[in-house]
Amino acid sequence: MNELHFRALPGIPLVEPGADLAALHLEAAGRAGLELRGGVLVVCQKIISKAEGRLVDLNDVEPSDEAREIAADHEKDPRHMQVVLNETRRIVRRGGGVLICETHHGFVCANAGVDASNTPADDVVILLPVDPDASARALRTALLERGAGPLAVVVSDTFGRPWREGLVDTALGSAGIAPIEDLRGQGDLRGRELVVTTPATVDALAAGAGLLMGKAAGTPSVWVEGVRLEGDGSVASDLLRDPSTDLFR
Amino acid sequence: MNELHFRALPGIPLVEPGADLAALHLEAAGRAGLELRGGVLVVCQKIISKAEGRLVDLNDVEPSDEAREIAADHEKDPRHMQVVLNETRRIVRRGGGVLICETHHGFVCANAGVDASNTPADDVVILLPVDPDASARALRTALLERGAGPLAVVVSDTFGRPWREGLVDTALGSAGIAPIEDLRGQGDLRGRELVVTTPATVDALAAGAGLLMGKAAGTPSVWVEGVRLEGDGSVASDLLRDPSTDLFR
Numbered sequence: 001m002n003e004l005h006f007r008a009l010p011g012i013p014l015v016e017p018g019a020d021l022a023a024l025h026l027e028a029a030g031r032a033g034l035e036l037r038g039g040v041l042v043v044c045q046k047i048i049s050k051a052e053g054r055l056v057d058l059n060d061v062e063p064s065d066e067a068r069e070i071a072a073d074h075e076k077d078p079r080h081m082q083v084v085l086n087e088t089r090r091i092v093r094r095g096g097g098v099l100i101c102e103t104h105h106g107f108v109c110a111n112a113g114v115d116a117s118n119t120p121a122d123d124v125v126i127l128l129p130v131d132p133d134a135s136a137r138a139l140r141t142a143l144l145e146r147g148a149g150p151l152a153v154v155v156s157d158t159f160g161r162p163w164r165e166g167l168v169d170t171a172l173g174s175a176g177i178a179p180i181e182d183l184r185g186q187g188d189l190r191g192r193e194l195v196v197t198t199p200a201t202v203d204a205l206a207a208g209a210g211l212l213m214g215k216a217a218g219t220p221s222v223w224v225e226g227v228r229l230e231g232d233g234s235v236a237s238d239l240l241r242d243p244s245t246d247l248f249r
Numbered sequence: 250m251n252e253l254h255f256r257a258l259p260g261i262p263l264v265e266p267g268a269d270l271a272a273l274h275l276e277a278a279g280r281a282g283l284e285l286r287g288g289v290l291v292v293c294q295k296i297i298s299k300a301e302g303r304l305v306d307l308n309d310v311e312p313s314d315e316a317r318e319i320a321a322d323h324e325k326d327p328r329h330m331q332v333v334l335n336e337t338r339r340i341v342r343r344g345g346g347v348l349i350c351e352t353h354h355g356f357v358c359a360n361a362g363v364d365a366s367n368t369p370a371d372d373v374v375i376l377l378p379v380d381p382d383a384s385a386r387a388l389r390t391a392l393l394e395r396g397a398g399p400l401a402v403v404v405s406d407t408f409g410r411p412w413r414e415g416l417v418d419t420a421l422g423s424a425g426i427a428p429i430e431d432l433r434g435q436g437d438l439r440g441r442e443l444v445v446t447t448p449a450t451v452d453a454l455a456a457g458a459g460l461l462m463g464k465a466a467g468t469p470s471v472w473v474e475g476v477r478l479e480g481d482g483s484v485a486s487d488l489l490r491d492p493s494t495d496l497f498r
Contacts, residue, residue, distance in 0.1 A: 002256065002257045002259065002461065003254070003255065003256050003257070003461075004253075004254075004255040004457065004460060004461060005252070005253070005254055005255075006252065006253040006254075006255075006457070006475075007251065007252050008251045008252070010251065093496040093497065094496075095496050096494055096496065098496065100496060106412075107412075108411070108412045158448070161410070162357070162411055162490075162495070162496070162497035163355075163357045163489070163490050163495060163497060164419075164449065164452070164488050164489065164490055165429060165447070165449065165487070165488045165489075165490050166428070166429040166447050166448060166449025166450075166452065166488055167447055167448055167449060168448070168449050168452050168453055168456065169453070170413075179415070180414060180415040181463075198414070198415050198416055199407070199415060199416055199417070199459060199460070199463070200413065200414065200415025200416060200417050201415075201460065203413070203415065203417050203456070204417055204418070204456040204457060204459050204460045205457075205460070207417065207452070207453040207456035207457060208253065208255070208453060208454075208456060208457025208460070210448060210453055211253060211448070211450065211453045211454070211457070211476070212251065212252075212253060214430075214448070226255075227460070238414070239413050239414045239415055240412070240413065240414075241411075241412050241413055241414050245345055246411070246412060247342035247343075247344050247345070247347065247349060247411070248342065248411035248412060248497075
């Protein structure tokens with residue numbers, strides 16, 4: 001692997017619930033003169049969530065006392081905070097107007113991934129997909145069925161990190177690619193065993209693709225060539241650390 | 250920005266203290282048929298550290314009682330642990346054979362970034378550069394002086410993350426590029442203000458480049474084209490979060 005090429009897929013419109021994401025991507029690729037063969041399609045979770053109808057109209061939400069209390073503290077809409085609490089397994093940290101949540105999937109992120117930007121209307125928020133690995137698998141299957149491929153799909157979202165400012169895209173779901181490359185047991189350049197070298201391939205792909213996905217730019221998908229497409233049956237959610245070995249619970 | 254192209258720079262040899270990194274990179278680029286113009290050079294910290302002589306011979310290290318105690322607990326060399334402690338401002342977490350440290354720079358990483366793989370000899374460990382932003386600046390200046398550029402330099406290392414398995418490359422130092430892109434105040438696709446969209450560009454570049462840098466592959470440097478090269482005077486260390494606003498201290 002000596003080169004990687006990331007290409008934004010332009011012209012994917014605002015996605016409606018029920019949208020045919022495979023068709024939208026094949027059309028966008030066609031317009032860009034690209035064949036979706038031998039690469040990884042990195043897709044921002046937001047269009048997946050929209051296509052899957054993971055939208056909540058805040059006018060239908062009755063905030064609890066806890067949601068009202070958090071909202072007052074954070075200068076947020078209490079109905080938005082109620083949706084965040086509904087998506088949350090555990091509040092990890094709270095302070096400075098930021099609510100870091102562990103979602104029911106196990107992702108640790110701000111506001112449980114509930115997003116109020118780029119939504120179809122002012123009072124609508126977008127949830128993360130129910131099962132991002134399943135979303136990736138479904139899109140991959142649909143693309144393969146229409147003659148595209150070989151390819152992998154990564155579903156990404158933009159997360160903050162402890163200790164560091166700024167956001168980096170991270171893989172929520174994947175299909176058709178090993179999420180982590182296990183180099184343990186291989187030698188280093190001097191032949192000694194590498195002990196802890198396990199690159200999180202899908203996260204690095206998401207991060208690189210994120211450079212082309214600026215939220216304001218309307219580019220929810222990026223095509224990456226140059227990556228080894230060897231699935232091993234494992235998926236992005238396997239990157240979620242076992243709580244029993246997690247020093248940062 | 251519609252495309253990004255990451256190319257590994259092959260054939261950079263094992264680097265000795267005092268090595269002329271600018272010359273090594275210009276030679277490697279020449280062999281690859283690349284001109285180092287209009288891109289970002291992402292360089293693994295390890296060759297920077299080697300060139301800067303940031304090597305410690307463990308035979309010169311007398312471990313303290315604390316280092317011996319940690320080493321016994323982690324099945325490590327007590328001399329190695331002493332070097333880790335020397336590089337550490339604060340032990341953040343300890344357990345399961347892993348020592349997560351805050352370095353004197355402020356990076357939070359395993360073993361304070363002290364590395365025992367790909368070292369010149371069995372009893373030698375490699376420290377992080379003293380000032381990775383200064384290292385990036387020095388390499389950039391040396392390349393510009395020899396006629397390369399415009400270009401930016403990012404110095405990267407491979408870090409673990411809380412909550413997620415696997416490692417992703419992160420920016421320790423940078424020169425000639427804004428480390429973070431501040432989209433706050435810009436509108437989203439529907440014209441509403443984006444509140445927290447601040448992509449950590451240099452970290453995403455490091456992560457993508459890391460896909461081509463497999464430790465065993467002997468590829469310490471990657472050239473990236475397609476990135477906007479607008480420095481704003483800030484550097485990668487500005488991504489280190491102010492402890493007073495850090496929820497994960």
